[in-house]
Amino acid sequence: MEKAQNPFSFNIEKDFDNPQSYYDKIKERFAEERDLRLNYRPEGTDQYITELEGNLQKYAIDPHGNSIPDRSPLSDEVECLFIGGGFSALLTSARLREVGVESIRIVERGADVGGTWYWNRYPGVACDVVAYDYLPLLDEMNYVPTHHYAQGHEIYAYCQEIAKRFDLYKLALFHTTVTSTLWDETERRWIISTNRGDSIKAQFVICANGTLTKPKLSKIRGLESFSGHSFHTSRWDYEYTGQDLSKLFNKRVGIIGTGASAVQAIPKLGKNAQELFVFQRTPSSIDIKDDWKTDPEWAKTLKPGWQALRREKALINSEPRQREATMSLSREEKIRRQENANIDAMMRIHKRIEETVADPKTAESLKPWYMMMCKRPCFDNEYLPTFNRSNVQLVDTKGKGILEIGSDGPIFEDKQYPLDLLIMATGFEVQKTGTYNRILGVDGLDLEDKYRDGVRTVLGIHSQGYPNLFIMGGYQASFRFNLTDVLQRQGDHISGCIKHVRDNGYKTLDVTKDAEDWWVNEVISNRGKTTRAEDCTPGYYNFEGETQRRQDGNYNGSFFKYVTHMKSTLDRIEELFDIGR
Ligand code: NDP
Helix, strand or coil: CCCCCCCCCCCCCCCCCCHHHHHHHHHHHHHHHHHHHHHHCCCHHHHEECCCCHHHHHHCCCCCCCCCCCCCCCCCEEEEEEECCCHHHHHHHHHHHHCCCCCEEEECCCCCCCCHHHHCCCCCCECCCCHHHHCCCHHHHCCCCCECCCEHHHHHHHHHHHHHHCCCCCCCECCCCEEEEEEECCCCEEEEEECCCCEEEEEEEEECCCCEEEECEECCECHHHCCCEEEEHHHCCHHHHCCCCHHHCCCEEEEECCCHHHHHHHHHHHHHCCEEEEEECCCCCEECCCCCECCHHHHHHCCCCHHHHHHHHHHHHCCCCCCHHHHCCCHHHHHHHHHHHHHHHHHHHHHHHHHHCCCHHHHHHCCCCCCHHHCCCEECCCHHHHCCCCCEEEEECCCCCCCEECCCCEEECCEECCCCEEEECCCEEECCCCCCCEEECHHHCEHHHHHCCCCCCECCCECCCCCCEEECCCCCCCCCCCHHHHHHHHHHHHHHHHHHHHHCCCCEEEECHHHHHHHHHHHHHHCCCCCCHHHCCCCHHHHHHCCCCCCCCCCCCCHHHHHHHHHHHHHCHHHHEEEEC
């Protein structure tokens, strides 16, 4: 049977005599959608609340680990201190053990290691990067993930295994937040203070506080007046929902946001809630998730070092190679071709929506109108069919978002949606180095003040005036869909630096100003090489459409180049760093 014409569809026919006009029309639509969103929320990243205080504090409280007892404040010294206990700390610790570092302490806000995977336990949580690539240290741990894509609980348990294997629980401090990190020039040590009154000295500090750590909320009028229950996706309250969500059977549930977290949680909510309202500002692109159980026969064939080999291949493939056919093309023409291919991919996503979602109006609302990498692409097989359920309603705010909440629920176009539970799937503060923590380096200079005129680092890892301090997952470093690729290389680099200090009997390592100038220029000259962020619809990838200083943000050269620069920085360590003996 032929499918009826969708009356809501924005149809653009391909003109085969002039195919470019088709792509240009779609790009016009992309630009209109972007402008619409920028008009509604011109305040960029300021549209979000990241300091969750007063009545909003409940959105940040740890629902998982109430069992950490009071303890007396600590005053001691360690060689390496990690701020944060996620993958950054775990995989770097493994390398540090190899170079002989025994005294390693993790200070972590949660009640265990795991970072993102400790906090994010919402129903459906999983990683959509292939597990054999995402989970680090598989060779050393002699572990093969159970599925092509790992679920959250498996990754969290794996983090715990790494911590056990490398003996990281012994000195760890949990439910403890680092509040300040001060450089003591006389002692040439960092003094770390925490919210539990600890004062710890450390020779090396590694900021391993993650890229998306602090939950944020949208500034919405009346947010605090909502009288129902409410939490953030990263602080899931299973006591309220029931472990299997069965307690939602008689609840009206709403969720604000449709990013990667919401896309995974919504199918489970749809199945269990009496009614579900999805408040959408911008749809995510949803592609097929091709998952399978790891074949034990395949696992048996894996030879020692198999993951390292995969990573090496991924690294080589990250260097774009010029194909002969495109070598003679102008830069403009290359970009045009890339954009056209990107549009073809997005139109395939549109087609999938039309084929899956029964109600044409809902289907139309779920179509993303932007270039694929403007927002994190999502992969899910259950998300789109969820909108065919009679208990699920998409509230399409058409780029406007929810701007008001009453005591009963969100209000859109003068209609209030009364809810028992409102879930905030509104994301996280992005890549902030000093999350919860004030870092004062040489001469008491606050790292935030130093960055006020623009981020200044080498490789996103070292900043001049902050000796023996290393930053992981921060700005001016490469950014990869598979974040552990970056973290693993950073961990190798950091342990290489620490080894150099130890092997030579040095005390400190501080990058020179010249080296910093070099890297800042490198970041600036590679800006905009891969994507035109300003053309994108707003999102956290482009600072919500804010105009940015050219040196802020990530390093946009290839990952291969980033790793090559790391290697050469280690090779030239005596030249690029001031060494304290
Ligand atoms: P995001 O920042 O991606 O999404 C926030 C959502 O909230 C967006 O849809 C945003 O809309 C929406 N929003 C904000 N304010 C309002 C408002 N006032 N009204 C309506 N909607 C609003 O956060 P997530 O937690 O979903 O994901 C963060 C990141 O975490 C991902 O990008 C990914 O990197 C990572 N992640 C990875 C997963 C994986 O599988 N590997 C799974 C889950 C998360 P708009 O788009 O218009 O800004």
